[in-house]
Amino acid sequence: MENVTGMTKTKKTHRPLSWQRVLPWVIPVLIILAWQVAVSAGWLNSNLLPSPLAVLQDGVKLAASGELMKNVSISLFRALTGFAIGGSIGFILGMANGLSKVSRALFDSTIQMLRNIPHLSLIPLVIILLGIGEGAKISLVAVGVMFPVYINTYHGITRVDPELIEMGKAYGLSKRQLLAKVIFPGALPTILVGIRYALGVMWTTLIVAETISSSSGIGYMATNAQEFMNMDTVLLCILMYALLGKASDLIAKALEDICLGWQQTGRSEG
Amino acid sequence: METTLITLDRIGKTYGDKTALHDVNFTIYPGEFVALVGMSGGGKSTILRLIAELEQPTAGTITRAQADLVVRVMFQNDRLLPWMTTLDNLSFDSHDKAQQDKAKKTLASVGLKDFADQYPNQLSGGQKQRVALARALMADPQLLLLDEPLGALDALTRRNMQQFIGQVCDQGHLTTLLITHDVDEAARMADRIIVIKNGTNVYEAAGAKGQNAETVAKVAEEVLQVILRPDDDPTQVEAVAARD
Numbered sequence: 001m002e003n004v005t006g007m008t009k010t011k012k013t014h015r016p017l018s019w020q021r022v023l024p025w026v027i028p029v030l031i032i033l034a035w036q037v038a039v040s041a042g043w044l045n046s047n048l049l050p051s052p053l054a055v056l057q058d059g060v061k062l063a064a065s066g067e068l069m070k071n072v073s074i075s076l077f078r079a080l081t082g083f084a085i086g087g088s089i090g091f092i093l094g095m096a097n098g099l100s101k102v103s104r105a106l107f108d109s110t111i112q113m114l115r116n117i118p119h120l121s122l123i124p125l126v127i128i129l130l131g132i133g134e135g136a137k138i139s140l141v142a143v144g145v146m147f148p149v150y151i152n153t154y155h156g157i158t159r160v161d162p163e164l165i166e167m168g169k170a171y172g173l174s175k176r177q178l179l180a181k182v183i184f185p186g187a188l189p190t191i192l193v194g195i196r197y198a199l200g201v202m203w204t205t206l207i208v209a210e211t212i213s214s215s216s217g218i219g220y221m222a223t224n225a226q227e228f229m230n231m232d233t234v235l236l237c238i239l240m241y242a243l244l245g246k247a248s249d250l251i252a253k254a255l256e257d258i259c260l261g262w263q264q265t266g267r268s269e270g
Numbered sequence: 271m272e273t274t275l276i277t278l279d280r281i282g283k284t285y286g287d288k289t290a291l292h293d294v295n296f297t298i299y300p301g302e303f304v305a306l307v308g309m310s311g312g313g314k315s316t317i318l319r320l321i322a323e324l325e326q327p328t329a330g331t332i333t334r335a336q337a338d339l340v341v342r343v344m345f346q347n348d349r350l351l352p353w354m355t356t357l358d359n360l361s362f363d364s365h366d367k368a369q370q371d372k373a374k375k376t377l378a379s380v381g382l383k384d385f386a387d388q389y390p391n392q393l394s395g396g397q398k399q400r401v402a403l404a405r406a407l408m409a410d411p412q413l414l415l416l417d418e419p420l421g422a423l424d425a426l427t428r429r430n431m432q433q434f435i436g437q438v439c440d441q442g443h444l445t446t447l448l449i450t451h452d453v454d455e456a457a458r459m460a461d462r463i464i465v466i467k468n469g470t471n472v473y474e475a476a477g478a479k480g481q482n483a484e485t486v487a488k489v490a491e492e493v494l495q496v497i498l499r500p501d502d503d504p505t506q507v508e509a510v511a512a513r514d
Contacts, residue, residue, distance in 0.1 A: 167349040170322055171342065171405070173362065181362055185353045262353045265389045 050232045055239065058232035067221075072240060075206060075217040078134065079244075082141025083202045087195065090146040094153025098187070099179075111150060119144045120208055132213035137206065144205035145198040152194025156187030188259055196252040203245050275300045275335050275413060275445050276321060282329030283316055290316045291469045294330070298413070298447060303439055303479060305448045305456035307493060308466035314449045317466065318343070318415050321447065335412075342411040346418040348398040350390040350405075357386040360405050372408065380404045380438070396427040403435065407442070414439065416448040420455070432459055436479070453497070457489040465496050472496065 032052045038044045039051035046054070062068040093111065096103040122143065130136040160183050168182045210219020218237050225233035257264070274297050281294040291313045298304055306314045319325045320332060322343050350359050360373035377386055380400040390398055399419055406414055416435070420428045436459050439446045450456050456463050460477030467473075473496045478489040 163345070163347065163349055164351065166324060167343075167345065170324060171362070172409070177362065181354075182351065185351070188353075260353075262389045262391070265392050 047229075048231065050235060054232050055235045059236050059239075062233070062236070068236075068240075071216060071218050071221045072244075075210065075219070076244070078137045078210075078217065079141060079202050079206050082138040082206070083145050083198065085138065086142030086145035087149045087198060089142070090149030090151075090194075090198075091153050091191070093146075094150045094191075095157060098154045098157025099183070108154075111147075115147045115151070119147075119205065123209065123212060127213055132215070136213065137209040137217075140209045141202055141205045144201045148198040148201060149191075149194045152197070153187065153191050156190030156194075157183060159190065160186035189256075189263070192252070192256050192259065196249065196256070199248040199252055200245065203241060203248065207241060273300060273335065274298070274333075276339070277333045278317070278321075278330065279333065280330035281317070281320065281327045281332065283313075283320065283325070284328050289469060291320075291327075292329075293470050294466075296464055296471055296474070298445060300335075300412075300445050301443050302461045303436075303446045303448065303459060303477070305450060305460035305463045305477060306466050307450055307453055307456045307463055308497060310451055312466045313469040314451075314466045315417060318417050318447065318449050321413070322415055339413060340409055340411045341413045341415060342406040342409055343415040343417060344399075344402050344406045344419045346421050348390070348402040350398060350401055352390050355387050355389055356382065356393070356401050359390070359401060360408050373404075376404045376408050377401070379407070380434075394427075395423050396431055399423065399431060400434070403438065407438070412445060414444050414446045416446060416450075418449050418451070421450075428455075435459070453490040453493045454486065456493065457486045463489070463493055465493060467497065 035044075035049075036052050039046050039049065039054075050058075059068065093107060097108050097111075098104075119140065123140065126136045126139055130139060164182050164186060165178065168178045173181060206217075207219050210217040211223050214220040214223075218240050222234050222237035225231075225237065277297045278294050281291055282289070283291040294313075294317060306317060308314050316325070320327050322341055324343075350356075354363055357370070357373050357377060360376055361369045364370065364373075374383075374386065377383060380403055382397060382400055382404070385393065385397065385401075390401070393401065402419070419435075420431050423431060432455060438444070448456065448459060457478045459479060461479055463475045463477050464471050465473035465475075473493070475489060475493055478486040
């Protein structure tokens, strides 16, 4: 009989070494330090490229006046609303086309055609149709987000191991159980890749939309500051986008860790 | 007349213009361990898929002792759901207390009580197949189908698993159909061996379950000779099975 009593149990996950946590921050910190030194020493023109300290001071000033929070809030609202609408449509279409041959035959060809149109090229059309209000910016974000979520959901569903589906059928699972216990969890890793990619598209689209046509938001702040040659605020806006993008990525990563924890489990030596 | 569990009568299966099975006839009786042996591509797995109702025959009839006969398959690869723990793989993540308790009990019966919270990628090949066996046993099947379940295992684990599956089937008085291309495995585990060749059953022999190594080797050699025989004249089809 196979000896099972001596098998290695789950390996404890070791906390990463401290240098592994520090290392990713070394290059950004060095760049900022070099930048500060270069501006302070007069090697760079501070009117064209203000020092990190000046950008920070500008950020504190705008935060104190409430302007920063107001613009960040409106940008976040647009991004998340557009993401929720576009992501939901992409997810529902991806599920429907992945599961139903009729739906696939009806929608997929059209979606593939539309997917190849760069969504930012729709800006002039959207401005004419919807003006420069919230609807226009949210629509652009929704269109940009929809396709990566759609394509990854669709591929995730269609590429679930057919042997697992057959096993589910052989073991008497109902259609609903098959979807909940086998198909959706099998597609989830691919769906989450789509969501993570879509979060990047979300910010890119919003930046462009707010820069071209807006009277509020971080993009508007940057464009406005550019007209007054206020380089502190321009750099602050870029920094805000970087921070919001990083925050989105961290949330997506955390979601992956929660939903796909089983992929991280160690292997026994048996 | 002895009760039958399942009877295949002149079964045929074609895929387009390709014939996978023709004129397959045999009966499985309650409580026996039957092995279907033959070379790869001979049609063994197609027969299993028809019995499991994963496919339908294009000719002939399969008669079951009852319409709702509980049949479970243990596949060649374990087909465990990698996102579920071992225990959840047995109960399919059911929240029903009775199902969970039964899953724990079944897992313990295959010697993996302490591995309930492990994921499949934390188990060895032999352990995964034990979990797959436990999952098949969860429904108290009236017919257990084993589709070359040990093919991917190393020789030692394979031998251990042969013994283990034999014990489980004996203790539970399980009617079992084993698909294998390993004649030694068939001779060692089965009460009866059916040779499948070129899409039909060509030979039956009594197995050597529970008998000494010499008898096992003799039966295996006899079956091997049938498999390797160049032509199968229908008039040579023999029925050496103990049952009549």
